[in-house]
Amino acid sequence: MRGAPTLGGGVGVPGVVVFDLDDTLVRWQAAVRGALRRLAATVSLDLEAFAQAVWRTWYGRAEEIWTGRLDLEAVTREATVAVAAGLGVDEGEAARLYQLYVGYIDELLVPYEDVASLRTLAGGYRLGVATNGIGEVQRRKLYRAGLADLFAFVVVSAEVGVAKPDPAFYAAVHQAAGAPPGEIVVVGDNVARDLLPALAVGMRAVWLRRADDEPQEAAWIGPAVTSLFELKAVLQALE
Numbered sequence: 001m002r003g004a005p006t007l008g009g010g011v012g013v014p015g016v017v018v019f020d021l022d023d024t025l026v027r028w029q030a031a032v033r034g035a036l037r038r039l040a041a042t043v044s045l046d047l048e049a050f051a052q053a054v055w056r057t058w059y060g061r062a063e064e065i066w067t068g069r070l071d072l073e074a075v076t077r078e079a080t081v082a083v084a085a086g087l088g089v090d091e092g093e094a095a096r097l098y099q100l101y102v103g104y105i106d107e108l109l110v111p112y113e114d115v116a117s118l119r120t121l122a123g124g125y126r127l128g129v130a131t132n133g134i135g136e137v138q139r140r141k142l143y144r145a146g147l148a149d150l151f152a153f154v155v156v157s158a159e160v161g162v163a164k165p166d167p168a169f170y171a172a173v174h175q176a177a178g179a180p181p182g183e184i185v186v187v188g189d190n191v192a193r194d195l196l197p198a199l200a201v202g203m204r205a206v207w208l209r210r211a212d213d214e215p216q217e218a219a220w221i222g223p224a225v226t227s228l229f230e231l232k233a234v235l236q237a238l239e
Contacts, residue, residue: 013239014204016177017121017231018155020188021131021138024208026111026145035104045097046087053086054079054101066132068158075134111145112210114228118150121232130173130186132157132164132193153177165197174201185235187228192218206234 022028040047057079064070070078076098084094118127128151131138135156142148153176157163160172177184181202188194188208195205196218207224208231223234 014125014183014185014235016126016128016179016184017235018128018130018173018177018184018186019118020186020190020194020208021129021141022133023210023212024187024189024194025115025129025147026109026141028109028141030212031105031109034108035101038104038108039097039101042100043097049086050083050097050101053082054098057082062132063163065134066157066163068134068161071158072134072136106140106144109141109144111147112228115145115147117228117231118147121235122150125235126152126177126179128153128155128173128177130155130164130169135159164193167197167201170197170201170203173198174203185238187231191216191220195220195222204238206231 019025036047036051039045039050057075058065061070061075061078065075080091080095080098083089083098084091087094087097089097121127129138129142131154133156135158138156139148139154142151142154155169155173155176157169160169162168162172164170173186174181174184182204184198185204185206186194186198187206189210191207195207198205199222205222207220207222208228209224209226211226223237225231225234
C-alpha cells in the first residue's frame, strides 16, 4: 500500500457520520453462526453441507447480489436449489430448512451494546448508513434492531447498482449525505472495503476495531476505536 491512510483528504468540520451496518452496528456473523447452531439442534442434517450451499449462493455470487443483479426472490430460489443438491433432499424440504435458517438469523440478529451511544451522537451530527446488500434485507436488519429511526439516510448497494469499494458507491453516499466530502466521516469494521475507498474520495474515516473482527486485508494507521462509546471524542478532535 502506497502512502499512509489518515483522517481523510478533505478539510472541514465533520457534520455527517456514516456507518457500515454488518458487524459494525449489528452482530451479523454472530447471528449467522447462531442460526446454524440452532438449525442443527432443531433438525437432523449435514450442517457443513448446508452451510456450504448457502455460502456458495450468498458469497459466491456476492457481486451480483450487492449490485442488484440478483434480487431477494432469485437469491432465495438459488439457495433452495443449492441446499437441495447439497443435502440430497427435494426442493420442498430444502426450502423449509432454508427458511428456518433465515428466520433464526432474524431472531438472533441484535445490535452491539455500544450502538446506544448513537442516540446521543445524533444530537450533534447527521447520521447515515452505507452498506452492501439487498435493500429490503438491510433495511429489515435496521428495523428489527430498533435502529431505523436513528439515521437520516441509508445507502444500500443493490439500490444504487454499485457496491463498496467502488468509488461510485461513495459518490452515492456523498449525494445522500448532502455535505462536502471533507465533512463526512465513515465508520466501519473493514479497512479495505469501508475506509480506504472513503479516503480516496476525500472523506474522513475511523476504523471500528471490534474484538471479534476478522484479520484485515489492508493496513490502517489512521484513527481507530474499539467501541462506539469512544467515537464522540474522536469526532470532536477533528473539529
